[in-house]
Structure formats: C-alpha cells, structure tokens
Amino acid sequence: MNKQQTVTEEIFSIDSINKYASLMTLGNGYLGLRASHEEEYTDQIKGMYAAGIYNKATNNGISEIVNLPDLTAIRIEIDGELFSLLDGEILSYHRELSLLDGQIKREVVWKSRSGAKYQLIFQRFVSKDDLHLVGMKVTVTSLDKQSKLKIVTGIDAQQTNFGNQHLLEENVRVFDERIMQGTFQTSESGHQIAITASCSCTGDADTAFVAKNRQLYTTVTANLPLNEPFILEKLCTIHTSLDDETGLDLETTGVQTLQKKLAEGYDDLLSKSAQKWKEFWDRKQVKITSEHEFDQFALDFALYHIEIMTPAHDERFSVGAKGLTGPGYKGHIFWDTEIFILPHHLFTQPETARKLLRYRYLHLQQAIEKAHQNGYEGALFPWESAFTGVEETPEFAAINIRTGKRQKVASAIAEHHIVADIAFAVVHYYQATHDDEFMKKEGLALLKETSRFWISRACEEDGKLSIQDVIGPDEYTEHINNNAYTNYMAHFNVKQTLNYMKRFKDADESLLAAGEDFLNRLYLPKPGPDNIIPQDDTFLKKPEIDLSKYKMNQGSQGILLDYSRQEVNEMQILKQADVVMLLYLFPDLFSSDVVAENLQYYEEHTIHDSSLSKAIHAIVAARCGEKEEAYRFFKEACLIDLGPNPHSSDEGLHAASLGAIWLATVFGFANVSIVNDRLSIDPKLPTEWTELEFPIIWQGTRLNITITQQKMTILKLSGPDVQLDIRGTAYQVTDKIEVGL
C-alpha cells in the first residue's frame, strides 16, 4: 500500500453511529460485519451477514439477507457502572479502521459517572485469511484505583432485520465449559448456520454461562488492579450449509475450527489476515498523487469495500446493492453489479467477473420463466434478485402523500434495461479476456436469451419497432416509450449476439433472422435540431420546475415529500440521467458536441437523487475535456458515503457508487475504454493530479499504467504482448512504453 490509510473517527457522536458502522464494515466477501460498538446504543443498526444466506420471513414476502446473531456486543461493568459513552465523560476517543490490515481499533479514556478513569481499547477483525473467522479483543485498564470488572458477551440471536426474524434457534450448547455454540436455521430457505465463540482472558477470572431468550452468553468477573491491563480475546467462527462440504456436521466443524484458532490467538490470526490484505494492496491499489490527499483515500476506501463486498469464493451469489454492509435493499442484487462493480474485477481479477456472470447464467432458467410469465420470450432477469434467482422486488414503496396508501413499485414489471446491462457485461468480459470457453457456453446462452427477450419485447408501429412502457435508469420517469438508454442497449445486445453467434458458428437461423430484422427496424432516438437526444417519446414535452431546492439535498429524495410519484413523472425531473448513462457506455456513439450539449441539458434536470449519478457525470465530463466539472463531480461522488451527511449510509454503503469511484478514475480520468474490441487510453487527468498509477489486466496481460500531466508509462508485468491505442495511435507493449501527452 502507498501509505497507511485509515477510516478515522475522532469524535464519538451518537448521530453518526450508523454511518461509521457502515463505513468501517469489516468483511471478506463471505462475511460482512458492521462496525457497531461493543456497548449498546439506541438506534444502533447491528448487522452481520453471510453472502448468499437469504430468507423470507413470511410466506409471500421477499428474500432478505439475514441478519445473523450478534457477536459484537460486549457489556462492560466496572465497579457496577455500565460502560457507555453516553454516560460519564469521554476524556479521549479515537477509532480507526486500518485499510492496510483490515482491523478496527478504538481507544477510549473514559471517566465513569462516579469519577473513576479507565482506558478501554477495542480491536476487531474479520479474517481475510480464513473466511469464517471473527476476532475481537478488549483491553481494560483502570487508571485510578483497583476495581471489579464484569464482562458479559456471547451469541445474541435476538437480532432481526428491522423486526423480521429469519432464524429459528435450533440448539445452544457450551462445550468444555469454554466454547459457546448456537445453531440456527433460516425459517423458509432452510440454510443452516453454526456460530461458535469463546473468550480467553488474562489472569484469574470467574466465568458462568447463561442461555435465555435467544441469547447464549458468558459472564466474566475479575479483579482489575490499578494500571494492569485486563485483556479479553473473543474468537468466533461462522459456518453455514452453503460452505463446501467438509464431511463433518456444522457443529463439529465450528467447534474444531475454533479450538485450532484458540491455540493461535488473536495477534497471530490478525497477522495472517493482514498479510492477505498486504498482497491485495500490492496487486490492486490505484495510486493518486493529488493536491487533495482525500482522493487517494477515496480510492483506497472504494477498493477496500469492493473487495469485501464481493463473494469471490462462490459463484452462487453476487454483490448486493449495499454489499454486506447493511440491511438496505435487503441485500438484493441489481444491475449495479454488472455495470458499476464488475468492471473493476474484470480489469483486475477477471475470474471474479466471470463468477459474477456465472451467477446470472445459473439463474437463466428463472429469467426465462419470468419472461414467460410476463408474456415475453427469452430471458427477463429480475430487477432485484437474491439466492434463488427469482424476482425479489418489493411490491410497495413509500406512502403516497396524497392518498395515504403505499405506492406500487413498478421496477419488476418495467425496468427491463437490466437484461441488456447483463448482456453488455458479457460482451465486455469477452472483449477483455477472450475467454472462448465462457463465451461459447455461458456467454452465448446469456446473449441469445436476452436477445430473444428484446425481440419479443418490441412493438411494431408503422413498420418501425418501438419498446414501450419501460422505466430507464431514471426511476423518476415511469412507463414511457422508447427510452433512449433502453433502446440503444437493446440494440447493442442484439447486435453483439449476432456478432458472437457468427463468430462461434451458432447456426440458429431463425434467431439470426429475427435479430437482423430487429436491428433494422428498432427506433433509436436521435439528437433533435438542438442536438438534444430525447430521453423518451414524451420527456422533452413535459413542464420543467426549479429543482435548485432539491439539488441542495441530493440523495434525500426530498421531492417525494412535496410531490407524489405520479406528479414527478409528469415533469422533466430526473433522479439520474439516462442519456448521460448512455453516453458513458458508448463513448463513440455521438459527436463530442452532442455529448457535451446533452450532458449540460440533462444535468440541469437531474437531482442526482441516485447514488449512481455523479460518477457517471464525472466520466462523461472528463471525456468532454471539462476538467473542472469532471473533478467536481468526482469529488461529490466520493462524498456519497464519505460526506458529512450523518445518515445517508445508515443502512449500508452504496456499493455501485464505490464501484463508480474506480470507474471514474480509470474510465474517466485515465479514459480507458474498449473501442472496436481494442483497449484505448486517452488520459484526461484533473489539473489537481500530478500522477495516477493503476494496474490493469487486458486479455491475460498484467499492465501497470502511470499517467502524469506530461506522459504515460505502460509497464508490462506479465503475459503476452498487448496491442492498444493511445490517443488514437496504435502501440504494442512488449516490456515498457512511454508516451508523451
């Protein structure tokens, strides 16, 4: 790593408790553990999630990523006074998540209400070396007097997802008067979970175990001599029925694994995990030399989170819209994965991108069934999906302010662009990897079924084909016809399908013919006399209102407190700009004038209430040469989770937005793109940056790219020689090239 990067909290504020719990989430793709405090606070949203463990709390409900039993709570009483930062006085406070080694450390000097001073140090990590392991350590030192310490901690299965309980308690047990274990089953999906935990302490301590009301805990009591640290280590393992078979039952696996870990101890286990993090940073860090140190931090933060949110160990699940950082969006998987998160993996660890696409392939059948149920052919992927691959979009959203009734969510029946988004990712995956094996089987299957969907989805009007009654990425505009984003993406989807069918000698003549007809006749909205590409058939005719009030509170969806969804739908109000998104994905589709004018027009009508919006604007602005604007959008995109709003990330981080920070850097400022199947680079570095360095993998070759304001250096690290275009000129990289800019 370039240097020690940390997410730091210098002041304890109860108001931002859930923001930091999200920001400092620990994880490894298998587990996500929110950084809730060891002591309890009202409103604290706790969360521990295992990728793929979803459940429906009710029969006709929807799947949620299951909030697992809590391990983080450690109740500390010193001389009968309960440790809480809301009681007594905080003499000093510092918490940091080290991105370098994936450890949270919190140091507090606390004066109890009775006036005694104590130092408390809390450490915690989720191992990158062993996906099942969580380690915690508490060090308590009395600074004033000998005291009596009581610590209560264990396995707390009273946790819910906002009141929904997903877990049946199967058994609780204490082994060898030392190891606690709770086993659980999800109520509907039937996953098994074993949680095993044990505490070790320095010095003499009495322990007792209690099981009651879905909690199993140990009470440790000990003397706390003056100035002598008391250390409690708590090691925990999580195993589920989705794990690879070990031949043992989960209970035995849990106990045996933990016994081994206990022999190693917190510090050694942390070292092993830290070593894995070091390897990660050595391989993947994007290094920025900027006037603003924050830029480097934002990139490191984004990469850390992309890494821990991605279940790279298992292709049966994908990345949720909040990763594993919170209960938001119920852990569901959206187009966010393919369009915002997958590209980072594709260009740094393509086998992970392959797994994410395999997730879609594994659920092709469910998508075909959904298409069929909706009267279409081919595959209609669900707008939101989870473990089983069926549609999981909730039926209702917020209360309509006019009627008092909940408003229906239309995404499942109309937000169909996700079909083409997945196809788009398949094509890019192949372009970047030339993975013939994948394309022949999974790739072509996905391309053909998605194309079949679009062909059946189109309606004929006067010989032309239109795509009617859809929702584009801009969810403030519903049920419109010929959405520019959707139509162009569908066109690309079908065109590339025919291309790869021919390349791989797929002789499905009827699909080839139908596809050609679709491509010939599909209406593609063109720029008007004023160069503006209509977002859909009616958008440009709708009235405009002054959006400045709402732009001031971007991301809050405050407009829905003043207008119903129906009312918003009838005005030129965008959550995010479909046309800008289109311009991002197809950099060479329109002239630079058209791109610039559309960027300006649509930005004026966009509230940016979607977290996907800003970074994409940054990319398109960068490519337009609007350096200042691009950098401003980039900075604002980085603030979606890292900004001052104490509540915007309460229910988890914005996974796509984190992916988009990497996109903005690599696809925007470095301006890497795929043009005519070739890698193209045309740097547009912000004035504030003196250097940008990042690794990239292209068709099996690992490159290191360094860009300054004056030159670009490309170093081949491994793999065959590579052809690429720099500012339109073709180069071959055999070892290292330097190009003046």
Next chain:
Amino acid sequence: MNKQQTVTEEIFSIDSINKYASLMTLGNGYLGLRASHEEEYTDQIKGMYAAGIYNKATNNGISEIVNLPDLTAIRIEIDGELFSLLDGEILSYHRELSLLDGQIKREVVWKSRSGAKYQLIFQRFVSKDDLHLVGMKVTVTSLDKQSKLKIVTGIDAQQTNFGNQHLLEENVRVFDERIMQGTFQTSESGHQIAITASCSCTGDADTAFVAKNRQLYTTVTANLPLNEPFILEKLCTIHTSLDDETGLDLETTGVQTLQKKLAEGYDDLLSKSAQKWKEFWDRKQVKITSEHEFDQFALDFALYHIEIMTPAHDERFSVGAKGLTGPGYKGHIFWDTEIFILPHHLFTQPETARKLLRYRYLHLQQAIEKAHQNGYEGALFPWESAFTGVEETPEFAAINIRTGKRQKVASAIAEHHIVADIAFAVVHYYQATHDDEFMKKEGLALLKETSRFWISRACEEDGKLSIQDVIGPDEYTEHINNNAYTNYMAHFNVKQTLNYMKRFKDADESLLAAGEDFLNRLYLPKPGPDNIIPQDDTFLKKPEIDLSKYKMNQGSQGILLDYSRQEVNEMQILKQADVVMLLYLFPDLFSSDVVAENLQYYEEHTIHDSSLSKAIHAIVAARCGEKEEAYRFFKEACLIDLGPNPHSSDEGLHAASLGAIWLATVFGFANVSIVNDRLSIDPKLPTEWTELEFPIIWQGTRLNITITQQKMTILKLSGPDVQLDIRGTAYQVTDKIEVGL
C-alpha cells in the same frame, strides 16, 4: 380510595428502567402496556399485550403473548438535540403512576448538552372506560429561548418478543392526512390486529408521514416559543379479531372509533377512565391502618394490578403468570390463577371467578386429550396454557452447568397437582356462591374429569394406592412419589367430586365406586414421630446443606449456578414448601402443633426462590399466632416486586405474588376461611396494624368487615342475611354486628 396512592419514581436510573416499566404498567384486562419511556433506551423492554393474542413464532414452538407494535415511542428533538435522560443534565425528575385514576405522569426539567433548559411533561393512560383506548400527551416548554421542535411518533412494528416476531404486516395507511393505521396478523394463530393512532398539536405545526421498515410514523415540526407550552396529544385504539363482532371490519372500526375519541380529547377521555377507577376503589379497596404506610400501598398496588391483569371481559382467556405486564413466562397461565388470583375475585366479584373457571371448562377437551396422550383417563390440564388450551410448557430451560446442554423441563409431564388445584377452585367457587347452575354443568364436568384423572393416575402397591413420579409445587424436587401436597389435593378432589355428584344426583355409579375405592386406599403421608409430614417418600432421607448463602439472594435461583438441577434434587432444598402450601389450603387438617412444627422445619429448608412462597408462609404463621414472623413474611412478600432489587421484575410482575398479598391480608391476618362450607373468621391482626377494613361477598351478600385489635364489625351492604362463624361461634348478620376480640 382511602387517599391518593401513587407508584413513584423520584430518580431516573437506567438500571431500574425495566422494573418501573413493569411496576407502572397500565391496563384494563384487555390491554397491558408497559411503562416504557417515550424516548428510547438500550435494554428497555417494551411491551403492549392484548389478552388472548398468542402466537407461535415457529411451527413446533410454543405460544407467546404477542408483543404488539409500539405506540409509546416519541422522539423529541429540540434545536437538533435529541431528548434523552442519558444525555445533557436532569435538573428535576418525577414520575408517578396514580393508582386512583390510572394515569402515568412524568415531569422532567432537562438541560440539553448545549445548555438550554426545557420542561417536558409526559402523560399516559389506558382507558378503564373504553378497553381499546390508549391516550398520551406530551407538553414541552422551552425555558431559555425560542427553539425549533421536532417530534416523531407513530406505530412501530419492529417490536419482537426477545427476537421472535409474531406479526405479519398486512397494511399501513394514512387516512385524511391525519390518522395512521397499521393492520397485522399473527403468523400462526391468525388473529387480526388493527392499530390506529393520531396526533393533535397546539399551534402551527408541519406534519409528514413515512412508512418504512415496519414503521409508520408522523414527523411534527413546530416553533417552540419561549415559555409557551407545546402540547401534542396522541390517541390510539387497538382492535383485534377476538373483539365482539361490530359488523364492521377492524380497519373501519379502528378509524371510526378514533375519530370519535379525537373529538373528545385527552382530558375528557382520561376523566371517564378515572371515574371507572374511582368506582373500582370504592367497591374493592382493602384499608389498613398500620404503623407502616407501606402496607396500605402494597395492598393498593396489588389490587390495581390484579384488576388490570384480569381479562374480566372475556372468558376465553385467563390470567398469565406475569399478567399483561411483560413477556415473562410468555403470557402463559399456570395454577397461579386458580390458587393465588381467583380467590380475590371470588370474594369481591364472583362473576369474574366464574369466567376464569369457564376458561378451564372451555378447554376440558384439550385436557382430556392430554391425559389420553399421557396414558391416563379424565382430564390432565396443561401445566402452562394459552389460547387453545393445549400444553405450552417449553421443552428446555437453562444450561446445565456440568454438561453444557439445556436441561429438560419436566413440569408438563409431572407437575400434575394443577389438576386438583383447578378442582379446589371449583369447590371454593361453589361454596362461596352456591351457583347451582355452574356446578351442575361446568363444575361437575370439571370435578368428574379431574377425578377420573387421579383415579387412573394412582398405582397400586400392596393394596394401597400411591401417586408416583410427580413434581409438587416445590420444583427443586422432581420425580418423587407420594408428594404430600399432590396426594392430599387429589384426595380432596375426588372426595368433593363424590360429594357434589351425590348432591346433584349424578348417577355415574362406576365413577362413584371407583372414587370411593380411591379414597379408601390412597396413601396420605402422616406426621412422623417428630410431627414432620414427609414432603414425599424420600425427601426426609436426603442430605441437607447450609442454605444461608442462597436465602440471602432469595428469588434469584442462584443455587443453580453452583449445582445442577439433578444435584439440587438429591438434597433437602426447597424452592417453596409443599407442606406449608398444604397446611394453608387445609387449615383444619392437622393439629396446631403439627402445623407450627412443620412450618418451622420446612421453612429452614426453603430458599423461597419461588415468588409464591413468602405470602403463604405469612398466612400459616399468622394462623399459628406467630404474629411477628407472619408480619415479616408479609412484608417480604410485598417486596417481591416492590423491593430494591432493580431486575427481579424486568420481564413482568409476579401476578400470583400480588394475588397472595390479598390472600395474606384476608386469609391470613383477617383469617377468613371456609370451614365445613361455612365462612369462618378468626382475626390474627399484626401488632403493627390498628385497623383492617375490607369488603367481601359471600353467597350473594356484600359485607364490609372492619377489624381492630379490640373488635370486629361486620356490616351487611346488600343481599340476604348471612350465617358465619367468628372464632368458632356462629353469628347471623342481618344488618351489622360487633364482636369483641
């Protein structure tokens, strides 16, 4: 009421937050509402329960009284600072529950962290006039400066029973931009619940409604001028599918009812409820003139709670072991009802006692089925029951400290005395009411089936009958033979059955013959040479240990932290004394010497870990003339909920113990008993009491009894003349009698 009695909390202590939430529970027999604070605190156990609304969270789980959505939370932010007594500074604090009118009032002067001072007054009642109504009022006054006030409150369905979620959210809706409503269904039992709520404010205020994550709430924002109180009234109604049919759906009933209540307003609605409380106290108060004012308070407290815990409106359910004051014992109904709570109703409102017995009658079939499943005849009532009348005892209890496994609960298969306890209550009910209609139908059915059970339950040994492998009231001694309490109660059960069969000309000859045989041959443990009645066949041979350590922490079951249940079972260690219980129920069974010696012997071996223990000891001691000991036991019994232990009542009050405070007073100190079907009074007033006055209903006649150290006055208030015995001499009360003592 004698004078204004209040449950008072003068200092806010987070440690006793759940104790006071239980002590100050509001209710009306239909609803119980724990006195949780409007602002949130960690560890605060919230609870609102509707009698009879039970549910199983899992298919093979057990029924729990359902924690309904919370109405009490009111989040108050003043100038951006969240009101919490753990933040800022408490300048003054006073909370009281007025037993006179059933209102809680809390007055706080609070200095926020930024230094501004505010007065906050919180009021709340559950109507005794309209069973469905909850009223709340908040008054906020800024004492320093003009401020901005934000209040958030609504219907919060994130509540669970310690993590078990019982309610499916069916619908949430806002009517007329004013009335919030959530409708819910219990997941297994299928009860419907409609919760309707609305807020009214003084002055100008902005309101907005939000529905999210099982919460529906309104946000009220207003200016708070200096020294001008801002008042928010929140009125709520609760309706369930167990209510009498109104011909309307629950949603409409809820909205229409609330609209009427809103027109009346908090103060008028409170007055109507207070009037009903006044009528209650006028009719039922027990008045004590004592050296210690606490005694009067303890009686008032007990009567208040017996009143609000009893679903006098509906015979389909009975009284849970925690009433409706908390989640403890899952709302289940034990023998506590018949033996500890029913007598108060029997002697003050016999129609309520009748309903409680009707509950058992309505579930006679389930008891017959349970007997059959266990290989017996007749009716084996469940040790714990809920709405359906089937056995609801949990299978497992605490962890065994030796094995680390949970210990099985044997009560369902062995604690059979409940069968005779119910029969005992039937007989007393008839004796006190001469309700022939009841006895002919429900009474005889209950007596005959319970007798059939005992006859089938007995085993033959050498021509004698024994009752083997039972648990008596003393649950620290399991699986024993010929438990004295059980055998004598079974004998009484059968004997009285034959008595009433003959009286009501029931010609079931085979039962009559089997009953006679049972009575002739059942072994009844007799006092040994040392006058001690053996609790069971082996008890007196078991080793004894020093119990003083555990007696110091009565009620904590601390012995189970040192010994496993199996180990406790093999020693002379009592949770409560079976023989003392027996002596209480049958005052004339043994000579006074035997009574006194057994009281002493068993008390020495009793930890009093059961809350049922102390008051019964008080009664037996009083009858023995042990005035000091009796009064000490009485005081200690009153402290079970009202004592200093901040956690003993966290999960609810001890309903039976509250019933027993009345028992100790009327059956102990006034020494009222039923002897040979006649009412007998033989006062044993404590030295500390100068006067005891209480109402009683005997065979339809309302009497007022006043006892001093010198004389007793009995005033007939209504009904026919009554025959009774005073200190063994027969009297007839036609108007008023005075007897010197």
